[in-house]
Amino acid sequence: MRDGARRTQLAAGDARAGMGDDRIRLSRWSGCPAEHAAILRNKLQTLEQLRREQSLFSPNSVIRDYVVIAVVGSVACTYVLMEREGKIINHKHFLLSVTEFTDTSDICGDIISYLYGGGGMPIPQEIILGCLPDGQSSLEQFLRQVSGHAVTIRTPQRGDLKKRIDTATDNAKYQLKLEALKKNRREHGLADLANVLQLPHIPKRIEAFDISNLGATNIVGASVVFTDGQPDKKEYRKYKIKTPDGQNDFASMRELVFRRVTQKERPLPDLLLIDGGKGQLSAALDALQLARVNVSIVALAKQEETLFTPTNKTGITLPRDSDALLLLMAIRDEVHRFVISFHRQRRSKTFLGK
Template identity: 40%
Template sequence: MRSARAGRPVVIKTPERGGKARLVEMAVANAAAVLAQSLASRSARERAMEEVQAALALPRLPRRIECTDISNISGVLAVGSLIAYVDGQPCRGEYKRFRIRTVEGADDYAMLGEVLRRRLAKTEWPLPDLLLIDGGRGQLTAGLLAAKEAGCPDLPLASLAKEEELIFRPGRSQPIRLPDASRGKHLLQQVRDETHRFALAYHRVLRGKAGLRSVLDEIPGIGGKRKRQLLQRFGSLARIRTASAEELARVGGLPLRVAEATHRLLNAVAE
């Protein structure tokens, strides 16, 4: 959408280390504080839920909102998170984490489908009044398919896209845009951001547990032969990690796509 407006390709980069990354973290923390202040009182949270129900045409007040998010690096160490908000407040005792089991490669839609099918298979868990998905129309479609396969075709679903904070609902050709001052919007943003934080925290745990050698085993396109070749040509795992994607392709003999995925993942593990 931004590329179309600018008339040229627009690339958005998110710093992961250093001073710029700390500035991003500070900005996110400040935004979270503003959202929390907007929903500090019980009456404010009630109003927020009423606004969400009206804007999304929900059949009932969304007292229980669940939200899911996927975190991975080029499809490796993929995890899903599921959080619950009850009466506008986080219910951390009901947060769930899912290690992706059935999807190979970077297919966020398939990963989302797996997480939702596993969640909806838990018939002993109460169903939400709203299942919110971090993403756009594609993620919503994946969620609808998973809900249908799980026998919950009438489950109220919506997705919230980060770029312009647009809300997508089934059966609506146009997304919903809530006013910036809307408490309902603040509630949905808070739920989405908390889900993202929870997913990233779990992903960092997995990255910390994964050694460089074991991470190489998980990268699609790197089998035993290529791993031995990399070690032989670079001499050590540490030198493989410090190599650029271009060096991994040129010296290590990897296809550029595999080299880029390897570079991203090894640097993420080292953070």
């Protein structure tokens, strides 16, 4: 009867009912063979996992999202928990800039309208919010028109729904803390970089350049832009190298930099970053001289992560945990990824005869 009752409890979903007995048995087996203890330990872990999974279920199958907004300074984080068939299946967060001292209730309605009206989020039957927006009924009507089904917006004060809102709020605040830490590190890295390279000011706009080739054909180049230490993807550019020197990285780099700095419609960067060593740096300097452009420049060689500048061609070695070096490495790796992707596209088109 005892085993039968225990099986009934587990079948009903009460994982904790079975865990107590096994913990007692495990303590009694302290002097038994190791394999017996291992079997029970695995069983306990399985039951504990079952209990955790059950905590994510709600007793109904309403399609529901939990949405909270947290604001710190001029940054807001929108955090979304997606519940389907009673289970949390996904989560997303979005960061956006807001004015100082923004109240979440002031922007809640606009954010919900954007997320579900034009931001591509599937519209659930219920949206559970941390705070009710102004014009709740109008917002529900708008979402009903967009989705074709009724949408309810509400703010729970207690119970399981409130617990999930509290969890989402904690997660949103955590994301804001992470963003603040990243921002501080970016700012420190930029300031450190200005000091190491003896720049006239902190480099707000950094552009990096790289070349990719696997032979004398389909040679391509690319540039990426980081603004305030963050990628600015709308400023990324791709170049088909035209220099008729075959597989000549230096000539290709010279052409790439020259074409970029002679683009009158685009602002010059505060710092040029060249993926390579002294040879690539020299080629880029030739391009700047030919274009009669004065821009700060640094090259980053991959093997030892050594920096080369026009005034220090013996190399600058920074600690591997230096924020300045880590920032340059991140930018260098991004331009390398971007140019390799472009090169693969070109090779595929050549192979297909396009």
